[in-house]
Amino acid sequence: MNHLEVLRREAELLVMSAIGQPPHKGVPACPGLNLGETVRHIGGGYRGALAWIRLGREPEIGEWPDFPEPGEDSLEFMRSGADAVIAELEAHDEDEPCATWWPDQQNYGFWRRRLAHETTMHRMDVQGAAGMEVGAVDDEVAIDGVDEVLTLWLGHKLDVLGVRGSRDSLVTIQVEDHLWLTRCGPRGASAWRVIDPEDTHVADAQVSADPMTMYRWLWGRLPDRMVEVVGDHDAIAQLWALLRLATK
Structure with missing residues (x-):
């Protein structure tokens, strides 16, 4: 790319x-x-x-x-x-x-x-x-953007800011065949790519969407109703709140 x-x-x-x-x-x-x-x-x-x-x-x-x-x-x-x-x-x-x-x-x-x-x-x-239609990006760009916001902003920026979650939780992010696991809690936040879908079974919740939707949702540009959520909604809410602090 x-x-x-x-x-x-x-x-x-x-x-x-x-x-x-x-x-x-x-x-x-x-x-x-x-x-x-x-x-x-x-x-x-x-x-x-x-x-x-x-x-x-x-x-x-x-x-x-x-x-x-x-x-x-x-x-x-x-x-x-x-x-x-x-x-x-x-x-x-x-x-x-x-x-x-x-x-x-x-x-x-x-x-x-x-x-x-x-x-x-x-x-x-x-x-x-401007009231225009928001132009899409190629899936490759959106998927790379998903990886960046998770690994750089959630996985690094929060630590620099000294921000922690209130409870340990694992949330899977799924974009087509691409998977990430995110960990949030009192010990800090991290995110990493997952190759074997079996590894995501330890997660408390999962958020799924197409590349463009997930890209914008992770950056706080789309509401929760635009993505598919399964599992512990409090875990997803914590991930969302921490991303807002990381990316503001």
Whole structure:
């Protein structure tokens, strides 16, 4: 899968979806967030990633432009940020080392993948705010996004934040033939792929959906009624709540 091509395509779709739209339009899937803030956020995110790469460490507040300059249009701020970070990523092989915020992947491939999914999800947000049909992604992209949100955000970000669940529980995530087990509880959270379906029999509950639906549900963009749930609903509710804290 070429994450750089996904990033380039999704950034252009985001721009095209935002052109001519009033910035105050709310994002239906994210109450309190509007279209203009979403565009500004992704533009700042591109610059934050560049700062990580160029400084070789986590940038401090003020070490990268998180907001447009006075008089600068938010959409142009986003577009120029996309151009800059794509040019940086194109100039390096994905296996080439660079600083990231995930110890397990310290290379340019991390940023290609992270920004591809960040841009894709916010492109969907912008389309929703604009009243457009939310465009689907290829199943390969959605399944990769499911893996990323589970392993990176649930499995790593919560630990960085020091957030724990209140009870031990195992929940299976099923997307067609792809399976993950998630563990949440007082000792932390983790997620891993499962090859043998028999291994999921230890789970307290299971959530199943097609790739696009699961991708959006895990990111909090779709309600529970859009996925199929079986088993302990409290275990699923805990997973959902922890994902919201991890990805906010």
